Each structure stands twice: as structure tokens, then as C-alpha cells.
Amino acid sequence: MKPFDIVIVGGGGAGLYAAMEAMKTNPALNIAVLSKVYPNRSHTSAAQGGANAALANKAKDDTVEMHIFDTIKGSDYLADQDAVEVLCSEAPKIIRELENIGTPWSRLDDNTIAQRPFGGAGRPRCCYCADKTGHTILQTLYEQCLKKGVIFFNEYFALNLSVNGSRSKGLIAMNMKTGAVEAFPARTVIFATGGYAKMYWNRSSNAAGNTGDGQAIAYRAGIPLKDMEFVQFHPTGLRKSGLLVTEGARGEGGYLLNKDGERFMSRYAPEKMELGPRDLVSRSLETEILQGRGFDSPAGKYIHLDLTHLGADLIKSRLPQIREMAMNFEGVDPILEPIPVRPTAHYSMGGIDTDNYGRTVMEGVYAAGESACVSVHGANRLGGNSLLDILVFGRIAGHTAALEARKFEPAAISEDEVKDQLAELRSSMQPSGHYERYGELREELGQTMAANVGIYRESSLLKKGIAEVAELKERFKKVRVSDSSDVFNTNLLQVLELKNMLDLAETVAAGAFAREESRGSHTRTDFPTRDDEKWHKHTMATLIDGHVKLGEKPVTMGRYELQERTY
Amino acid sequence: MTVSTDQHKEGKRDVTFRVFRFNPQVDSKSYFDDYTIPVERGITVLRALNYIKEHVDASVSFRAFCQAGICGSCGMRVNGISMLACTTQVWDMLAKSKEEGVIKVEPLRNLPLIKDLIVDMDPLVDKMKHYSNWVDSTMPESEMGKKEFLVSEEEFLKYDKATDCILCASCVSECSILRANKEYVSPAVLLKSYRMNVDTRDSMHDLRLAELVKDHGVWDCTHCYRCQESCVKSIPIMDAIHGIREDALESRGMKDTSGAKHAEAFMSDIEKKGKLVEATLPFRTNGVLWTMQNLLPMAVKMILKRRTPPPPPMVKPSKGIKAFRSEFREMSEHVKQDHKSHKK
Numbered sequence: 029m030k031p032f033d034i035v036i037v038g039g040g041g042a043g044l045y046a047a048m049e050a051m052k053t054n055p056a057l058n059i060a061v062l063s064k065v066y067p068n069r070s071h072t073s074a075a076q077g078g079a080n081a082a083l084a085n086k087a088k089d090d091t092v093e094m095h096i097f098d099t100i101k102g103s104d105y106l107a108d109q110d111a112v113e114v115l116c117s118e119a120p121k122i123i124r125e126l127e128n129i130g131t132p133w134s135r136l137d138d139n140t141i142a143q144r145p146f147g148g149a150g151r152p153r154c155c156y157c158a159d160k161t162g163h164t165i166l167q168t169l170y171e172q173c174l175k176k177g178v179i180f181f182n183e184y185f186a187l188n189l190s191v192n193g194s195r196s197k198g199l200i201a202m203n204m205k206t207g208a209v210e211a212f213p214a215r216t217v218i219f220a221t222g223g224y225a226k227m228y229w230n231r232s233s234n235a236a237g238n239t240g241d242g243q244a245i246a247y248r249a250g251i252p253l254k255d256m257e258f259v260q261f262h263p264t265g266l267r268k269s270g271l272l273v274t275e276g277a278r279g280e281g282g283y284l285l286n287k288d289g290e291r292f293m294s295r296y297a298p299e300k301m302e303l304g305p306r307d308l309v310s311r312s313l314e315t316e317i318l319q320g321r322g323f324d325s326p327a328g329k330y331i332h333l334d335l336t337h338l339g340a341d342l343i344k345s346r347l348p349q350i351r352e353m354a355m356n357f358e359g360v361d362p363i364l365e366p367i368p369v370r371p372t373a374h375y376s377m378g379g380i381d382t383d384n385y386g387r388t389v390m391e392g393v394y395a396a397g398e399s400a401c402v403s404v405h406g407a408n409r410l411g412g413n414s415l416l417d418i419l420v421f422g423r424i425a426g427h428t429a430a431l432e433a434r435k436f437e438p439a440a441i442s443e444d445e446v447k448d449q450l451a452e453l454r455s456s457m458q459p460s461g462h463y464e465r466y467g468e469l470r471e472e473l474g475q476t477m478a479a480n481v482g483i484y485r486e487s488s489l490l491k492k493g494i495a496e497v498a499e500l501k502e503r504f505k506k507v508r509v510s511d512s513s514d515v516f517n518t519n520l521l522q523v524l525e526l527k528n529m530l531d532l533a534e535t536v537a538a539g540a541f542a543r544e545e546s547r548g549s550h551t552r553t554d555f556p557t558r559d560d561e562k563w564h565k566h567t568m569a570t571l572i573d574g575h576v577k578l579g580e581k582p583v584t585m586g587r588y589e590l591q592e593r594t595y
Numbered sequence: 596m597t598v599s600t601d602q603h604k605e606g607k608r609d610v611t612f613r614v615f616r617f618n619p620q621v622d623s624k625s626y627f628d629d630y631t632i633p634v635e636r637g638i639t640v641l642r643a644l645n646y647i648k649e650h651v652d653a654s655v656s657f658r659a660f661c662q663a664g665i666c667g668s669c670g671m672r673v674n675g676i677s678m679l680a681c682t683t684q685v686w687d688m689l690a691k692s693k694e695e696g697v698i699k700v701e702p703l704r705n706l707p708l709i710k711d712l713i714v715d716m717d718p719l720v721d722k723m724k725h726y727s728n729w730v731d732s733t734m735p736e737s738e739m740g741k742k743e744f745l746v747s748e749e750e751f752l753k754y755d756k757a758t759d760c761i762l763c764a765s766c767v768s769e770c771s772i773l774r775a776n777k778e779y780v781s782p783a784v785l786l787k788s789y790r791m792n793v794d795t796r797d798s799m800h801d802l803r804l805a806e807l808v809k810d811h812g813v814w815d816c817t818h819c820y821r822c823q824e825s826c827v828k829s830i831p832i833m834d835a836i837h838g839i840r841e842d843a844l845e846s847r848g849m850k851d852t853s854g855a856k857h858a859e860a861f862m863s864d865i866e867k868k869g870k871l872v873e874a875t876l877p878f879r880t881n882g883v884l885w886t887m888q889n890l891l892p893m894a895v896k897m898i899l900k901r902r903t904p905p906p907p908p909m910v911k912p913s914k915g916i917k918a919f920r921s922e923f924r925e926m927s928e929h930v931k932q933d934h935k936s937h938k939k
């Protein structure tokens with residue numbers, strides 16, 4: 029295959045924005061987007077709530093400055109302040125740009141883009157389209173990429189980077205429709221493969237494919253992963269499936285009630301109540317449940333999210349998707365009854381370490397979106413800041429790669445390398461003797477992560493988690509792929525995804541064990557307070573001799589001094 | 596297999612999934628495999644398929660991603676009808692099974708088969724490209740990001756429902772014209788085209804419309820309503836199709852294409868005489884009632900817009916035309932009301 033200037037791995041919001049921007053920056057470049065699902069299926073489509081930008085359409089006194097402060101405070105001061113500044117000051121521009129190319133935002137009475145309140149924000153600055161914001165943004169970006177003639181390799185599964193010393197030569201991927209392993213020699217590669225929260229499996233709101241493939245590939249190629257221990261639990265996952273009920277439901281006025289019918293958030297965040305930041309609300313739910321004030325059911329303990337007082341009209345017009353999901357997956361109509369919810373692993377703050385331009389330490393390799401860690405979310409992401417992150421930094425990564433691509437020599441990937449990859453895949457498909465079922469390992473991984481590396485963490489639990497992940501990795505060697513076909517071998521693909529999750533689980537658990545403090549989403553019951561002296565820094569996980577090695581990186585400060593985070 | 600009453604009481608029973616199988620590498624033709632598994636009440640078809648894949652036969656192939664009815668990956672036919680496996684309850688489908696305790700699962704129709712329950716989506720993407728299913732902004736790129744277009748709630752509501760489409764291709768699979776003509780534009784693409792054409796930020800309305808009225812375009816639709824009935828997001832696809840047609844008539848005129856002429860002749864005939872040239876129209880095969888429900892909305896809208904000439908005074912009505920006419924008028928009123936309430 030002829031070498032590409034840019035290969036973008038991932039067709040979610042980050043990948044598509046990168047593609048669009050790169051085409052705009054230099055239309056002469058040879059750019060491809062490769063994705064394991066059709067781009068419009070990417071997980072960005074699941075984002076219901078909205079994207080933050082200080083447009084000041086709703087609250088006239090909102091400012092970029094306030095958005096910056098809310099984000100830094102929300103991050104529990106672990107975000108890099110220069111990166112947050114980029115994020116928030118680019119926000120109004122990017123939301124308008126999306127509007128200009130056709131995103132159907134909901135509107136206010138004065139016909140400007142509608143905004144609503146969202147957790148952890150001082151002003152109503154979350155821009156939305158009903159409760160399908162991510163879906164409509166993704167549609168718009170996909171349409172625009174089709175318009176611009178971006179080359180798509182749909183249903184291609186990225187396997188590994190091809191590396192020569194400190195330099196990437198491109199990507200090796202599998203064509204899912206044929207099973208062929210193909211080389212994508214490229215001057216630059218951008219990872220935009222989304223998050224890794226699916227390693228919590230049934231206790232996760234994520235799509236089945238949010239298995240952190242890009243992070244795992246980068247990690248195997250020697251690129252460090254940053255702050256992997258920070259996994260955000262969303263307070264309101266549906267009890268049975270982990271699927272998400274958006275914060276929009278609380279933004280519109282929903283209540284959280286325990287079994288005594290009490291709005292218990294008054295105990296934890298008396299001012300913000302249900303609209304406190306996610307980590308705090310999740311912990312509050314978990315505490316209510318642990319202290320016996322939750323409801324009981326065969327599918328586990330839970331809390332009520334009550335929307336009944338909002339009325340049928342508002343629920344139907346503003347929260348139609350939520351209503352549909354509650355009815356489909358819990359058999360509950362929120363107009364009539366409260367929705368059973370409990371915390372669910374939702375978002376991965378950690379990811380591939382990049383600078384403010386999307387560059388990684390490896391020449392020619394960039395990352396953006398949930399797969400990257402710039403870091404703008406620090407220890408805790410604010411609702412509505414992730415869509416913003418993927419758009420802003422997707423665009424920046426696309427722009428940077430487009431400017432820098434021609435600096436690098438065109439690369440070539442040898443046929444032998446491709447053959448080796450194929451051989452490795454084949455061999456992993458035929459272990460002899462005793463074998464393991466991938467479905468079981470995946471289930472067990474989710475369980476051990478939720479139980480030992482979940483909302484409340486503690487030294488002995490973490491040790492147990494680390495040991496169990498190691499054991500699962502050992503057992504993984506005996507997993508058998510029993511589907512022997514080349515065409516759309518989803519059995520093989522799921523096994524490859526499991527391998528990626530296992531590699532990353534090790535980094536999450538290791539980071540969580542090392543970080544002896546509580547900050548943002550990371551709560552150590554044995555170290556209940558934030559320890560700025562020892563831990564005001566990023567953890568960096570690198571793969572050395574097959575094992576995770578932890579390093580560190582300072583946090584970039586700016587205008588805002590460390591403060592206690594209260595709401 | 597017989598199902599014990601005990602199982603029924605517990606809300607758990609054995610269910611047989613009759614799954615369409617085809618692996619192009621080894622099979623010369625497709626066949627069905629039966630998998631009988633225990634299923635609890637409240638389980639979706641997708642979860643049942645996942646169970647089969649993990650515990651019984653790992654080679655069963657299908658697409659799934661969000662598992663929440665959002666991404667559109669898992670479109671397939673369950674008991675003959677196209678839907679999303681991840682939002683479909685096994686229990687509901689059992690109630691509609693032809694054979695007690697058996698649920699048939701097949702790939703979508705009208706798209707090329709790849710393997711088992713997986714079909715190729717590329718033809719649909721190609722059509723989206725062909726019909727320019729994107730907003731071509733009136734704003735120059737250099738101006739973008741500086742200010743918003745002001746869009747009224749009223750305009751937003753025109754395309755709000757259409758943007759719910761998740762491209763699951765259920766409607767494509769159910770479309771009666773596509774079965775005969777794979778080049779036909781497709782309901783989802785008509786829907787998207789309509790959505791773009793009513794967006795005031797877009798600059799290529801006329802070009803898109805010109806493409807839509809060509810062969811394999813909007814005039815080929817038979818108004819069978821199957822797409823709308825099967826839409827997994829309950830999108831009123833027919834409103835979009837009517838919308839494009841009205842728009843075509845309004846902005847391009849009646850004499851534009853053979854399709855439009857055909858529609859015109861049909862509309863005037865139906866009101867005047869209550870009978871049709873049977874060979875060319877779906878009237879005979881589908882019956883009066885069907886035609887009333889499915890074709891009249893269009894006719895009525897055209898009449899409301901006074902596109903149809905008033906009937907000449909001396910036509911000899913067919914038998915029963917009086918009754919038919921009054922029904923027609925009544926129907927017109929209903930549609931008019933419907934139309935109004937939709938716009939609210």
C-alpha cells in the first residue's frame with residue numbers, strides 16, 4: 029500500500045474532527061481513517077448530555093475564565109492548567125463551528141444554541157441537542173468527512189504500531205471482512221480509539237468495544253500512559269446493565285432518593301445537591317448503599333432516580349432517550365415510576381500521554397480524545413467536558429499532524445513484519461490441551477476490577493486486584509479462538525480486545541496501588557485525604573520487560589493555586 | 596422441546612433460536628442452526644445471542660456495540676421483521692413466534708450478505724454520498740467559528756426527528772422497492788436528504804433535489820409505509836418522503852418528471868372517478884382502504900396546495916363514487932389535522 033501522510037485510528041468525535049481539520053489544513057495530504065466500527069457507530073454517539081462552552085447564551089455573565097476555574101477545581105487540581113486554558117478558550121469557537129456545519133443544536137427563545145446546567149459547573153454552559161448530543165455531533169462530523177472525501181477503512185481492527193527505534197513506521201491492522209493482516213505505512217499516526225472503562229464489563233456504561241485498544245497498542249510500543257488509575261464512575265447507571273442515565277436527567281430537575289424517600293444529597297453537597305460533581309455524587313450513592321439505605325433486588329442494590337415530578341411533557345420533549353432506555357432495559361416508565369440506578373464505570377481520565385498539541389513521546393505518533401491524556405480532566409472529568417475535549421484536541425492533533433507529516437520520511441513496512449503478525453495471531457488461536465473461555469475471563473476481569481479497583485479502594489483490596497489480574501493474564505495464554513474462519517471473526521476480535529483490557533487493567537491497578545492519597549475519582553479509604561506534598565503529580569505507566577513500571581510527571585500549574593475542593 | 600410450567604412460573608424457559616448461517620469461505624448456500632438455551636424474562640435478543648456465542652458456538656457472527664439502541668449496529672430480522680436485537684425482548688418475540696418457543700433470527704435484507712447475520716453497509720454509505728447527505732454550509736470556511744446561525748425552534752423541529760436516525764438499515768431491509776431495485780435511493784437516505792433540504796444553513800438544496808427526482812429517486816417510492824412501520828426510532832419517514840415530493844412539485848413544477856406526472860394523473864383520477872388505471876397503480880393489489888391510508892395524505896396535501904385541477908362538471912362517476920368521495924373528504928380532513936398536530 030502506498031504510504032499515507034496521516035493514518036487516524038478511530039472514527040469517533042476525536043478521529044473525525046482530526047480528519048476534517050487535517051484535510052482543511054492541507055488538502056494535498058493523503059489521509060485515512062481506520063475504524064473497527066463504522067464511524068457513526070462510535071461511542072461518541074452515546075453521549076447524551078452535551079458539551080460545555082462559555083457561549084453565555086443562557087447565563088449572560090458566563091466567561092471562559094469561569095469555565096477554566098470550574099474545570100481545574102473539578103479535576104482536583106491534577107489537570108495541567110495550560111491545557112485547560114486551551115480547552116476552555118477554544119470551546120465557544122468549536123461549538124459555533126459545529127453549528128456552522130450543520131449540527132442541530134436545541135435552541136433558546138432568542139434562537140441561539142441552547143445551554144443547560146451540568147454537574148460541577150458554576151453556570152449553565154452545557155450545549156445540547158435534546159438528549160442525543162453526541163449522536164448528532166458524530167453524524168455531523170461523519171457527513172462532513174464524507175463531503176470532504178476522507179478515505180475510510182471501515183471495519184479494520186488496529187493490531188500494532190510498526191516501530192523502528194524511536195520512530196513509528198505506521199500501523200498494522202486486520203481487515204475484518206477478509207481476515208487479512210495489512211500494513212498501513214504512514215508518516216504519522218493519530219490514536220483516537222476512545223476509552224478503556226469497559227474493563228469493568230457489566231459495571232460499565234461503555235460500548236462493548238471501549239476496550240482501550242489504542243492505549244494498549246501505544247503501551248506495547250513503549251509510549252507511556254498517564255494517570256491510568258483515574259476511572260470515573262457515573263452515579264446513575266441502570267441497575268441491571270450498567271447503561272447510563274445521563275446527568276441531563278438531574279440537570280432537568282431529577283431527584284436522587286434512598287429507600288427512606290430522602291434526598292440524601294443534602295448530606296453530601298447541600299448547595300449543589302444532585303448537581304454536585306460526579307465523583308462526589310457516585311461516592312454518596314455508594315455510601316448510601318453500603319450503609320443500608322439502598323433498595324434491594326436480585327440484580328443488586330440500588331437507589332432511585334425520580335423524575336416523576338417533572339411531568340410527562342418535559343420528559344417526552346427533553347429526555348426521550350432516557351425514557352426509552354428505562355423502559356427497554358428496566359421495564360420502568362420514568363413518567364410514572366422512579367428509575368433504579370447505581371454507580372457505573374463511565375469514563376477513563378487516563379490515557380496516552382500527550383503534550384498540548386497531541387504529540388506523544390514517539391516521533392510521528394499523536395493521540396486525542398478519550399484515548400489520550402493531555403491532561404484536561406486530571407483526577408475527575410466534569411460532565412460535558414469530554415465531548416469538548418475530543419473536539420478541541422481532535423482538531424489540534426489533526427492540525428499538528430498535518431503540519432508535521434511532511435517533516436518525516438515516508439515509511440515502509442516490510443512484508444515479513446506483516447507475516448509475523450499474522451503468524452502470531454494464528455498461533456494464539458490454537459493452544460493445545462486445557463483451554464480457557466474468553467467470556468469467562470472477561471466477566472471475571474470486570475468483577476475483580478469493580479470489587480477491588482472500584483469506587484472505594486484500599487491497600488489490601490488493590491493487592492488482591494493486582495494478583496487476580498496477573499492470574500487472568502496467565503490464564504489468557506490458554507484462551508482458544510474456536511471460530512476458525514477468516515471472514516468477520518468476531519470471536520478472534522473479542523479475544524484481542526480482552527488482551528488489550530488485561531494489559532491496561534494492570535496499569536490501572538498499579539497506579540491505584542501506588543497513589544497513596546484520595547483525589548477526584550480515586551478514593552483510598554486507607555488514605556482518605558489529598559496529599560499534595562507527595563502526590564500532586566501525574567503517574568506514568570511504561571511497559572518494561574513485560575511489566576508495568578511507574579514513573580511520574582509534574583503537573584503544570586498556572587493562575588490557580590491549590591485549594592481544598594468543596595461544593 | 597416441551598417447556599415445563601415450572602419454568603413459566605419462574606419467568607425462565609428454554610427458547611430455541613433458529614439462526615441464519617452462512618460463511619462464504621465454506622458454504623455454498625445458507626442454512627439454519629438451532630440453539631436452545633435457557634432464557635429469563637427481561638433478556639434481549641442480543642443478550643441471548645451473546646450467550647450463544649460465549650457458551651455454545653463461538654462462530655455465530657453478528658455485530659453489536661453500544662448494546663443500548665444508540666449505535667445502530669445490531670439491526671437484524673427477528674421472526675421476519677427488521678429491528679435492533681439489543682432493544683428487543685425475547686419474551687415479546689416469543690408471543691409473535693409462528694412455532695411455539697422458536698425465534699428465527701436472520702440478517703437484514705436488501706444489503707449484500709457478508710457472513711451469518713452481518714450485511715455490508717457500504718452501499719448505503721455510497722448512496723449517502725451520492726445524494727449529498729450533508730449540510731453544505733452557506734458560510735465560508737474562513738468565517739466559521741465566529742458566530743452562530745440563528746435558528747428558530749420551529750425550524751429545528753422540522754428536522755429534529757429526522758436526526759434521530761441511527762442508520763441501522765431496518766427500513767432499508769423492509770423497503771418493498773429495494774427488493775426489486777437495489778439502486779433505489781432507500782428510505783433512510785430520503786430521510787437524510789429531506790433533513791438537509793429543510794435546513795436553512797444548507798446551500799445545495801436545488802442540486803440535491805435535482806438528484807432526488809431522477810430515476811431510482813423519490814418518485815419510485817410506492818408509499819407502502821413499511822419503512823416507517825419498521826423504523827426503530829419511530830421516525831415519520833413518510834413525512835420526509837411527502838416533504839421531498841411536495842418540495843419537488845413546488846420548486847420544480849408538475850411537468851418536471853414522468854414520476855410527477857404520474858402522481859398528478861393519479862391524484863386527479865382518484866378524486867374525480869374513484870377508479871384508477873389498474874395496471875399501473877398499486878390500487879388493485881392493495882385495495883381501497885390501503886390506498887386511502889397510504890396514498891391519500893399526499894393527494895390531500897397536493898389538493899390543499901391546489902395543485903390538482905378541480906373536477907370537470909361532466910364526469911361519469913363509477914359506482915359508489917359518492918360514498919368514496921365523502922370518505923375521501925373525511926380522510927382529507929383527518930390528514931389535514933394530523934399534519935397540523937405533527938407540526939406542533
Ligand SMILES: Cc1cc2nc3c(=O)[nH]c(=O)nc-3n(C[C@H](O)[C@H](O)[C@H](O)COP(=O)(O)OP(=O)(O)OC[C@H]3O[C@@H](n4cnc5c(N)ncnc54)[C@H](O)[C@@H]3O)c2cc1C
Nearest residue numbers: 038039040041042064072075077078186222397398414415
Ligand atoms: C453513556 C455515555 C454518555 C456520555 N455522555 C457525555 C456527555 O454528555 N458529555 C460529554 O462531554 N461526554 C460524555 N461522554 C463521554 C464521551 O462520549 C466520550 O468520552 C467521547 O465520546 C469519546 O470520544 P472519542 O472520539 O475519543 O472515542 P470514541 O467515540 O469512543 O471512538 C473511538 C473510535 O476508535 C475506534 N477504535 C477503537 N479501537 C480500535 C481498533 N483496535 N482498531 C480500529 N479502530 C478502533 C472505534 O471504532 C471508534 O471509531 C459519555 C460517555 C458515555 C459512555
Ligand code: SF4
Nearest residue numbers: 770816817819820822
Ligand atoms: S414507503 Fe417507499 S421508501 Fe418506504 S418502504 Fe415503501 S417503497 Fe420503500
Ligand code: SF4
Nearest residue numbers: 760761763764766826
Ligand atoms: S430511518 Fe429508522 S429504521 Fe431507517 S436507518 Fe434510520 S433509524 Fe434505522
Ligand code: FES
Nearest residue numbers: 660662667669681
Ligand atoms: S448494539 Fe448498538 S444499537 Fe444495538
